[in-house]
Amino acid sequence: MALPTPEPGLVICYAYLWHEQYRAGKEEGSKDRPSVVLLVVKHDDDGTLVTVLPVTHAAPQDPKSAVELPAAVKQHLGLDDERSWIVVSEGNEFLWPGYDLRKIPRTDRYEYGFLPPRFFDQVRMAVLAWHEAKITLRD
Numbered sequence: 001m002a003l004p005t006p007e008p009g010l011v012i013c014y015a016y017l018w019h020e021q022y023r024a025g026k027e028e029g030s031k032d033r034p035s036v037v038l039l040v041v042k043h044d045d046d047g048t049l050v051t052v053l054p055v056t057h058a059a060p061q062d063p064k065s066a067v068e069l070p071a072a073v074k075q076h077l078g079l080d081d082e083r084s085w086i087v088v089s090e091g092n093e094f095l096w097p098g099y100d101l102r103k104i105p106r107t108d109r110y111e112y113g114f115l116p117p118r119f120f121d122q123v124r125m126a127v128l129a130w131h132e133a134k135i136t137l138r139d
Contacts, residue, residue: 004111006050006096009120010037011077011112015100016054019090032102034079034112036086036120038127040096048096053123054087055079064133065089067126073119077112088127 004010015029035052042048060066066085074084094100101110115123 003097003101006037006040006048007114008037008040008124009115009117011035011055011115012037012052012110013102013104013112014052014054014092015102016052017092017100018054029100032105034077034084035092036115036123038091038124046095049093050096050098051091051093053091053127055084056087057082057084059083060085060087060089062089064126064130067123070119073116076116079112086123088123088130 004012006012011034013032014035015032016035017026017029021029034055036055037050038053039051040048041050055069056066066087066089069079069084069086071081074080092100097110103110104112114120
């Protein structure tokens with residue numbers, strides 16, 4: 001199957017590198033996981049820069065650092081029934097398609113589908129709120 005076109009709200013399978021792994025010197029994520037495309041910036045000469053947010057089963061320590069995926073959205077995407085969160089407090093940037101893009105296990109696809117637009121807007125607003133609060137704390 002062909003690679004999907006990266007668009008905000010698309011959920012892909014990606015070897016996400018957590019910030020703590022990066023600080024420990026790792027160069028690649030240890031687990032392939034659903035990740036939400038947050039931002040796509042097309043550069044004429046350099047390709048397409050994509051920012052993704054990880055999806056995890058681990059409940060956030062700070063409730064404002066993640067948005068829970070509703071069960072209906074998880075079902076729509078073909079994800080499992082366990083509770084999951086989209087982490088808004090960190091993200092990965094890479095040139096599309098990048099070597100960390102993975103096929104979904106037992107399929108020939110790289111993408112799960114799109115988040116519903118209103119839910120994706122909630123995620124975007126949570127990202128903005130998280131980063132705005134962190135900037136305010138530094139001032």
